[in-house]
Amino acid sequence: MAQELREQVETICRAAREASWTLASLPTATKDAWLLRTAERLEAARPTILEANERDIEESKAKGLAAPMVRRLSLEDGKWENMVDGLRQVAALRDPVGEITDSIVRPNGLRVGRMRIPLGVIAMIYESRPNVTVDAGALCVKAGNAVVLRGGSEAFHSNRALGAELRAAAADVGLPEDAVQTMPTTSRDAIDHLLKMDRYLNLIIPRGGSALVRKVMHESAIPVLAHDEGVCHVFLDASADAEMSAEIVRDSKIRQMAVCNALETLLCHRDAARRVLPTVFKRLQEDGVEIRGCPETCEIFPEGVPAREADWGEEFLDKILAVKVVDDLDAAVDHVQRFGSEHTDVIVTNDYAASQEWLRRVNSSTVGVNCSTAFSDGYRLGLGAEIGVSTSKLHAFGPMGLEGLTTRKFVVQGDGQLRE
Amino acid sequence: MAQELREQVETICRAAREASWTLASLPTATKDAWLLRTAERLEAARPTILEANERDIEESKAKGLAAPMVRRLSLEDGKWENMVDGLRQVAALRDPVGEITDSIVRPNGLRVGRMRIPLGVIAMIYESRPNVTVDAGALCVKAGNAVVLRGGSEAFHSNRALGAELRAAAADVGLPEDAVQTMPTTSRDAIDHLLKMDRYLNLIIPRGGSALVRKVMHESAIPVLAHDEGVCHVFLDASADAEMSAEIVRDSKIRQMAVCNALETLLCHRDAARRVLPTVFKRLQEDGVEIRGCPETCEIFPEGVPAREADWGEEFLDKILAVKVVDDLDAAVDHVQRFGSEHTDVIVTNDYAASQEWLRRVNSSTVGVNCSTAFSDGYRLGLGAEIGVSTSKLHAFGPMGLEGLTTRKFVVQGDGQLRE
Numbered sequence: 077m078a079q080e081l082r083e084q085v086e087t088i089c090r091a092a093r094e095a096s097w098t099l100a101s102l103p104t105a106t107k108d109a110w111l112l113r114t115a116e117r118l119e120a121a122r123p124t125i126l127e128a129n130e131r132d133i134e135e136s137k138a139k140g141l142a143a144p145m146v147r148r149l150s151l152e153d154g155k156w157e158n159m160v161d162g163l164r165q166v167a168a169l170r171d172p173v174g175e176i177t178d179s180i181v182r183p184n185g186l187r188v189g190r191m192r193i194p195l196g197v198i199a200m201i202y203e204s205r206p207n208v209t210v211d212a213g214a215l216c217v218k219a220g221n222a223v224v225l226r227g228g229s230e231a232f233h234s235n236r237a238l239g240a241e242l243r244a245a246a247a248d249v250g251l252p253e254d255a256v257q258t259m260p261t262t263s264r265d266a267i268d269h270l271l272k273m274d275r276y277l278n279l280i281i282p283r284g285g286s287a288l289v290r291k292v293m294h295e296s297a298i299p300v301l302a303h304d305e306g307v308c309h310v311f312l313d314a315s316a317d318a319e320m321s322a323e324i325v326r327d328s329k330i331r332q333m334a335v336c337n338a339l340e341t342l343l344c345h346r347d348a349a350r351r352v353l354p355t356v357f358k359r360l361q362e363d364g365v366e367i368r369g370c371p372e373t374c375e376i377f378p379e380g381v382p383a384r385e386a387d388w389g390e391e392f393l394d395k396i397l398a399v400k401v402v403d404d405l406d407a408a409v410d411h412v413q414r415f416g417s418e419h420t421d422v423i424v425t426n427d428y429a430a431s432q433e434w435l436r437r438v439n440s441s442t443v444g445v446n447c448s449t450a451f452s453d454g455y456r457l458g459l460g461a462e463i464g465v466s467t468s469k470l471h472a473f474g475p476m477g478l479e480g481l482t483t484r485k486f487v488v489q490g491d492g493q494l495r496e
Numbered sequence: 497m498a499q500e501l502r503e504q505v506e507t508i509c510r511a512a513r514e515a516s517w518t519l520a521s522l523p524t525a526t527k528d529a530w531l532l533r534t535a536e537r538l539e540a541a542r543p544t545i546l547e548a549n550e551r552d553i554e555e556s557k558a559k560g561l562a563a564p565m566v567r568r569l570s571l572e573d574g575k576w577e578n579m580v581d582g583l584r585q586v587a588a589l590r591d592p593v594g595e596i597t598d599s600i601v602r603p604n605g606l607r608v609g610r611m612r613i614p615l616g617v618i619a620m621i622y623e624s625r626p627n628v629t630v631d632a633g634a635l636c637v638k639a640g641n642a643v644v645l646r647g648g649s650e651a652f653h654s655n656r657a658l659g660a661e662l663r664a665a666a667a668d669v670g671l672p673e674d675a676v677q678t679m680p681t682t683s684r685d686a687i688d689h690l691l692k693m694d695r696y697l698n699l700i701i702p703r704g705g706s707a708l709v710r711k712v713m714h715e716s717a718i719p720v721l722a723h724d725e726g727v728c729h730v731f732l733d734a735s736a737d738a739e740m741s742a743e744i745v746r747d748s749k750i751r752q753m754a755v756c757n758a759l760e761t762l763l764c765h766r767d768a769a770r771r772v773l774p775t776v777f778k779r780l781q782e783d784g785v786e787i788r789g790c791p792e793t794c795e796i797f798p799e800g801v802p803a804r805e806a807d808w809g810e811e812f813l814d815k816i817l818a819v820k821v822v823d824d825l826d827a828a829v830d831h832v833q834r835f836g837s838e839h840t841d842v843i844v845t846n847d848y849a850a851s852q853e854w855l856r857r858v859n860s861s862t863v864g865v866n867c868s869t870a871f872s873d874g875y876r877l878g879l880g881a882e883i884g885v886s887t888s889k890l891h892a893f894g895p896m897g898l899e900g901l902t903t904r905k906f907v908v909q910g911d912g913q914l915r916e
Contacts, residue, residue, distance in 0.1 A: 097833050100857075100859055101856050101857045174856070180878050182876070182877075182878055186867060186871065186876075188877050188878055191855070193859045194859070195889050195890070196859075196889060278889050278890070279889075279890060290717075293717040294717045297710075297713040297714045299719070299888055299889075299890040317912075320912040323912065323914055324912065324914065327914040327915055327916055331914075331915050331916050410517075413517050431909070435611070435907050435909075436521050436594070437520075437521045439520055439613045439614070439616075439905060440905060441905055441906065442905065442906040442908060443905055443906070443907055443908070444907075444908040444909070444910065445908070445909045445910060446909070446910045446911055446912050446913070447606060447908055447909075447910030447912070447913045447914075448913065448914045448915050450914075450915035450916075451606065451908055451910075451913070451915065452906070456602070456606075456915070457602075457608050457906055457908070458600050458602055458608055468719055469615050469616060469698050469699075469719075469903045470615070470698070470699060470719040470890060470891045470903070471890040471891040473903045473904060473905060474905065474906050475906070483889045483890070483893045484893060485859060485860065485861055485862065485863055485893060485894065486861065486862040486863070486872070486877055486894050486895070487855050487863055487864075488862060488863070488864040488865070488867055488871055488877070489851070489855075489864070489865045489866070489867075490864065490865060490866045490867030490871075491866055492737075492740040492743065492744065492866050492867070493866070493867045493868065493871065494743055494744065494747040494751075494867075494868045494870075495747055495751050495868050495870035495871065495876070496747055496751050496870075
């Protein structure tokens with residue numbers, strides 16, 4: 077049985093790899109035709125797919141799955157429209173494949189350039205939301221990659237129904253059907269087998285809880301694009317405007333709290349503390365945010381709870397904000413380096429030198445001046461799409477779009493050149 | 497004892513990480529001063545270092561280490577001069593850190609760009625050649641990274657002596673000494689501890705045998721830049737010039753045989769086989785290369801040995817060449833995709849359409865037209881330096897220079913922009 081499952085997973089991965097060779101050099105027009113055809117097919121199959129989705133929801137409720145998890149399973153409430161519309165948006169994006177950059181002529185006459193190419197085969201491992209099947213499938217294939225989709229067992233019927241349309245649309249437009257693979261089983265062992273398929277897979281993208289991400293990183297020799305925690309900071313510099321500070325802190329903390337770019341620790345320059353913090357805290361109080369402050373913070377804001385050491389660097393994902401008054405920009409940078417997660421860190425300042433020093437010295441994936449941490453997002457930064465936010469510095473760091481799903485090869489043209 | 501060693505390794509890695517924060521924003525001038533000062537110091541310390549090197553060589557001989565391994569240990573025979581000269585060459589290279597590209601203004605007025613930054617802390621694990629201590633240390637630090645150097649136990653004394661000069665030069669010019677770390681022990685267990693230091697290390701580069709590379713990939717959750725095997729192909733197209741074919745095949749096969757960019761399988765278009773192969777084989781015969789051919793090859797060249805299935809995709813690293821006659825370019829591409837290792841693959845042709853199709857369809861890290869496979873090399877492709885040849889498609893694919901030791905962050909400048 078275990079052997080049989082392993083072979084099933086291997087067959088899927090091998091088929092994806094062979095399809096990736098054809099897919100890699102297909103013209104953009106064929107890939108875009110597939111995206112648009114998929115959108116048409118999904119609309120035509122809407123009743124059947126929503127029926128499968130309903131079945132997943134019923135079964136999950138029967139199994140006692142938590143209500144927020146069940147809600148995330150649903151394709152209703154605008155999610156269907158976003159998913160179908162997303163396909164048309166991806167079709168409109170520029171295809172990164174084939175672009176040649178860094179072209180030079182070497183002294184011996186060799187013409188050298190670097191051509192952007194697909195990665196090959198990408199495995200996506202994700203939970204609940206079945207729309208990821210379509211969203212991620214669309215981005216991977218637009219960048220010329222075959223994709224192996226392994227959604228959660230709770231969304232099995234929805235994912236199978238969506239996957240069938242992705243494959244049927246491929247057959248319709250002459251794109252290799254095997255470029256899109258879904259798992260024919262809900263067995264969790266299939267993930268373990270998938271992690272061993274380094275012969276066929278070029279990249280694994282786990283989308284889900286920290287436990288899943290760590291499992292994939294530790295158990296697989298295949299490169300992983302990890303989306304791990306975000307401990308984001310805002311630093312209010314000596315010259316920070318009080319009103320702008322309050323607005324940016326509020327937007328960074330409150331807009332969405334359970335996301336990786338939400339604010340977790342606020343740092344404030346001592347020279348600004350008494351002038352700026354009261355306005356900031358007043359705004360946060362209206363939203364019921366708990367302040368966990370250093371002694372100086374609690375002096376300014378007696379309603380605050382004294383912060384414990386463990387609060388620095390904590391990803392609360394909740395209505396809690398750690399606040400520390402620091403000596404200067406140096407101390408703020410030092411705190412971010414020691415306790416941050418190199419995700420998103422913003423300074424609020426009107427001091428030019430301070431702004432530039434922050435941008436230069438804080439090496440987080442997104443570093444900002446006078447803006448909300450919530451802009452750390454592929455769409456907001458102009459990538460046109462987002463497959464995820466990488467917390468590893470290799471390959472892609474931060475929000476990742478189509479280009480992150482590609483690599484570059486050296487293209488060398490000669491007239492008989494030899495090394496010797 | 498095991499606990500003590502673990503703590504020793506952790507102390508080293510933590511110190512490297514803290515040093516990396518300072519190093520990351522040092523001006524280029526300080527890093528270049530360090531490179532030049534290191535060159536001076538090495539020259540002054542030459543007698544002491546060569547004495548340490550002599551001790552490694554004597555001890556290795558006494559332990560019965562194989563002669564080629566002992567030879568690779570030596571810093572004599574021009575290796576010293578290359579090592580010291582290399583420092584000055586790296587000083588002359590352009591510093592990639594701080595470069596901003598892809599700058600755009602978003603509709604809401606946010607200015608977004610991507611700034612090149614160091615990776616952080618890089619661990620190098622290597623064998624024998626002690627010059628890697630200096631070569632790799634120089635490249636990592638020039639790109640703004642702290643480096644943890646773990647050379648082989650057989651070169652322990654040489655590596656310690658070289659490492660001491662790298663650190664002393666740092667102190668001389670005001671670069672943090674802890675940016676360069678060498679292992680104070682020959683214990684192999686230190687590698688196992690190093691592989692677990694994901695809190696401090698951003699990248700591991702193993703340079704050594706396939707066993708070492710695979711160990712690191714399988715046992716560590718830290719991203720790895722793997723330098724694995726190269727099964728390189730040359731395809732002689734229907735229009736290939738016989739003389740150019742013979743020269744390119746000879747240079748690709750014979751110049752250096754034990755390197756990853758050496759030719760292993762020759763493919764030949766059926767329409768060119770009888771015209772071109774005899775010239776090619778005659779040239780290879782002079783160098784004593786064994787031909788392992790498909791039936792058609794052996795018909796043309798009766799001295800050839802019939803190829804076995806296992807010869808396709810084999811990395812001989814020796815005076816052996818597998819040769820196959822194929823129907824056309826499609827069959828050649830298919831063979832390369834099935835049996836190649838995506839390293840370096842070259843077509844010899846005078847047909848424009850064929851040359852462009854090869855460049856487009858073969859997604860190896862270096863793909864060439866009418867040139868030797870030996871050009872797959874960082875220096876020859878114009879990178880100015882080479883830290884290795886990556887066989888993984890993530891981050892860097894193929895020869896990797898200074899830029900491969902960096903990543904990019906998003907730099908966002910606003911005037912109070914909010915998401916909501």
